[in-house]
Amino acid sequence: MGEDHYDEGQDMMDIDFSELNRDRRTANGRSRKKPSDPEKGKKLLVFYGTALCVAILIIVIILFSVDKSGKKTTTPIEAQVKALEQKVANLGRIKQDITPLQTRQETLEKSIAKLEGSLKSLRRDLHKINREFVLLKKRGVVRKRSASQTRHRYHMVQKGDSPYKIARRYGISMDDLYRLNNLTKKSLIYPGQKLVVGPVGKK
Incomplete structure (x- = not known):
């Protein structure tokens, strides 16, 4: 029984020492934490400074895109749009100039159609006269003269x-x-x- 008692006491001592060692390691780990890194603060400062410079640069570009009179400078897209508008206006003027020509063309086409109808009528009359002349010639009414x-x-x-x-x-x-x-x-x-x-x- 004396040996059993000794073993139990030894186990309790081992447990106490193990817990003590664990607490000591925890305390050492906390004590070993490094204070705040100054390099990290510098990096943040550089980052924010760069962002501020970029923002200022964007503002300057926007301000310079406006001329002294307060009007925005013409961008390539706006120039193309203005050129297209000018072409559309020119097309409108050309259309106005073409309209009288189209009217004259229609009048000429009507006159040509009438002339073609008259020519067809004349051809029919000439054909009829020629046919009658041939018939009269066959009957001996028309005689060839010397x-x-x-x-x-x-x-x-x-x-x-x-x-x-x-x-x-x-x-x-x-x-x-x-x-x-x-x-x-x-x-x-x-x-x-x-x-x-x-x-x-x-x-």
């Missing part, structure tokens, strides 16, 4: 002329003179009248 019959000599009646004088001058009979001009013996002639006196080439 060159000597179609070409005549003419005399312009002067003051004092008579059928007798004219016929004698050109070597034809009075009957031929009357026949060539569809006249009769009772017909009168007058100055300025044009009379057929025979075929061309006959003396």
